[in-house]
Amino acid sequence: MHSLHDLQAAFARAVLEQDPSGIDWTVCGDDRQDRLAVYIGNTHHNLREALRAVYPVVDRLVGEPFFDYAANRYIRDHPSQSGDIQRFGDSFPAFLDHFPPVASLSYLADTATLEWLVHEVFHAADHAPLPLSELSSLASAKCSTLRFRLHPACRLLASPFPVLRIWQVNQPGSQSDESIDASAGGDRLLVQRAGFAVNIQALAAGEFAMLQALREGQTVDDAYELALRQAPAFALGEFIERRILDSTIVGFAL
Known part of the structure; x- marks a missing residue:
């Protein structure tokens, strides 16, 4: 039985x-x-x-x-x-x-990955911005011991294909008949939710390397070193300020 x-x-x-x-x-x-x-x-x-x-x-x-x-x-x-x-x-x-x-x-899997990240980010947990009360301790912290936390509703994607443009011209209801050359160059993307909307930003190589290293839990010093390899003129202070203001960075640990 x-x-x-x-x-x-x-x-x-x-x-x-x-x-x-x-x-x-x-x-x-x-x-x-x-x-x-x-x-x-x-x-x-x-x-x-x-x-x-x-x-x-x-x-x-x-x-x-x-x-x-x-x-x-x-x-x-x-x-x-x-x-x-x-x-x-x-x-x-x-x-x-x-x-x-x-x-x-060859570009289809990466295009699908971008779509999944958009879906995942839309349903991801929310997080409050970095409190102003913590900024004073951030200013005096040593970068060698600092580890930033990224917002749970952000993802990174690197692809050898122009997946952002492929995604844009093939949105439901789009009337575009633009032909995309899949060999035209790749993308480094930040997929991030702002309110109830998901935004996709194209990133320069240095900023992508910095964010990726921070997401992996590396210190600011180590992440900055990786960013400099991609962009020798990478401006760390400007990057930190901008990413705190747009809530990509929502916390840190010493």
């Missing part, structure tokens, strides 16, 4: 793989196939639409029929691991990066 867990696992596999062969039909009613078809149809439709909502640019680039095909493969190979549908699709860029039918679209 099968346990409830075994029955639930078999049912989940049948829905995700669209294959009912593993189900013990003796515990089901006469209309079992019709009911299973409803579950399969609803589950795949809802998960496909969840992916489409997060990845509208990818959908536009490959077309709706192919997006549905890729989404169905992704749903089968990477079933949701959370009850929160907003978390579904985090590995879709990596899936596309290894999906043979889109191998010729």
Whole structure:
């Protein structure tokens, strides 16, 4: 006799793989196939639409029929691991990066990564700005022992492709017919939420290196050294002031 867990696992596999062969039909009613078809149809439709909502640019680039095909493969190979549908699709860029039918679209995975970061930043936790009362201790701190904390609703992305422009001209409802040269150069981007809007900033090499090092927990001195390698004239004081004012930097530890 099968346990409830075994029955639930078999049912989940049948829905995700669209294959009912593993189900013990003796515990089901006469209309079992019709009911299973409803579950399969609803589950795949809802998960496909969840992916489409997060990845509208990818959908536009490959077309709706192919997006549905890729989404169905992704749903089968990477079933949701959370009850929160907003978390579904985090590995879709990596899936596309290894999906043979889109191998010729070398920019597609990075474009999808940008879309996921926009989605992730929109739903990320909020954080108060750096309190003014802490700025006096910041002014007297030694940079060699200082570690900045970045806002939880910001992400960084470096790509060898012009993904920001690809993302911009392929927004839903866009009438642009601009052709983007994928080999025209890459982007270094800061994806950040301001209020209820997500902003994407193109960064110079020095500032990107600085922010990336700070996000990894490196000290200001070490991060500054990395920034100087990319931009010998990098202005540390100006960078710190600007990023505190726009709440990219929201805290620090000595």
